[in-house]
Amino acid sequence: MSEPTGLRARKKERTRDAIGDAAVSLFLEHGFDRVSVNDIAAAAEVSKPTLFRYFPTKEDLVLHRFADHQGEAARVVRERGSGIEPVTALHRHFRAGLDRHDPVTGLNDHPEVVAFHRLVFTTPSLAGRLTRYQLEDEEALADALGEGVQAHLRAAQVLAVQRVLARTNWHRIADGRTAADVHPEAVADADLAFHRLR
């Protein structure tokens, strides 16, 4: 697959994971504002400059999990099979995410994932930074969809739909329901929303 990695690359990836995991676990335990980057660096056993070489800001220590999905929508559109509408490809992709309970769809009842979502959306600076990521995502999707205002409009609408769907799912799960229980409604909602997009 993507295995022939050298020593250097492997260690970098491990360092990155160590920092990110240490950060998230500390944030979940004590709250975003009560944990300093020094604490995180110490927990991950790296120096402060190293930490910032991997993550440009404190917020990114949390949001890298979203950043991993950065540009995903654009990629889905670009790599869709011939004769398939962009919206259809995105719809299928979202449903696939739903089926495998991908956290980005909001349909995941794993306690850690729930706590993580709570952390992100109840911490202002994180929510704020997240919208910046979404803007870039929107830009990329617009590029993949074509040119002009039309493309931008459609990109914005698609992503808005996805955000609403994810948020809705998350609320249901925050109410105490299980992912499996919510799944049918989530699929129905998605089908409705994407259908209306066309």
Added chain:
Amino acid sequence: MSEPTGLRARKKERTRDAIGDAAVSLFLEHGFDRVSVNDIAAAAEVSKPTLFRYFPTKEDLVLHRFADHQGEAARVVRERGSGIEPVTALHRHFRAGLDRHDPVTGLNDHPEVVAFHRLVFTTPSLAGRLTRYQLEDEEALADALGEGVQAHLRAAQVLAVQRVLARTNWHRIADGRTAADVHPEAVADADLAFHRLR
């Protein structure tokens, strides 16, 4: 104690341990000659030059466990209390090693330790290199004991005694006896040998 170590020192120590442990465990499993330094570097997840930065030769990958005791005899003599004969200090030190079943006294029946001794003494290049360590140790002890041929002679005799004692203990344990069982004889032998040194 010796805790206030920086990040750098801590990681260096860990790397050193990782290399040394990987080497010894591979050697014990496959034999000294059937394991290449490349294998060890790979197992320890370091590059070959890094390995050689920590250990000058392949043999030292095994012998660092002895090297840790390098100059110990000299130190014991130098740090002995006032009014105490050097030989007495060394005698006490050896007996203390016996009591805590220090591997260097040969009085340790831990299977891994036994296998390790077997590895060292049945691999010619290792045994050879080990004598070089012992020579340096002898030199240091001679320095601590005074000047001239007298000091050298006494140093050589003391270390010879220690080697014989350790070897004897090891043989007994190699015969299947336990360290606790052998202990009284080992102490008696040591008392006899050190007494005769005076």
Added chain:
DNA sequence: GTTGCCGAGTTGCTTTTTTAACCGGGTCAC
């Protein structure tokens, strides 16, 4: 006998990391 390979070490160059010091904003004490 020479060609090719393997294993122990080495060498130079680049990348990564640590260290310590710093900046600028915020906060709390006095």
Added chain:
DNA sequence: GTGACCCGGTTAAAAAAGCAACTCGGCAAC
């Protein structure tokens, strides 16, 4: 208000690690 700290983030220099390519000796194929 001002001085002392904490926090997010940066900088420069030096240590350490990785990589690739090398030497040198041994050994086996042909």
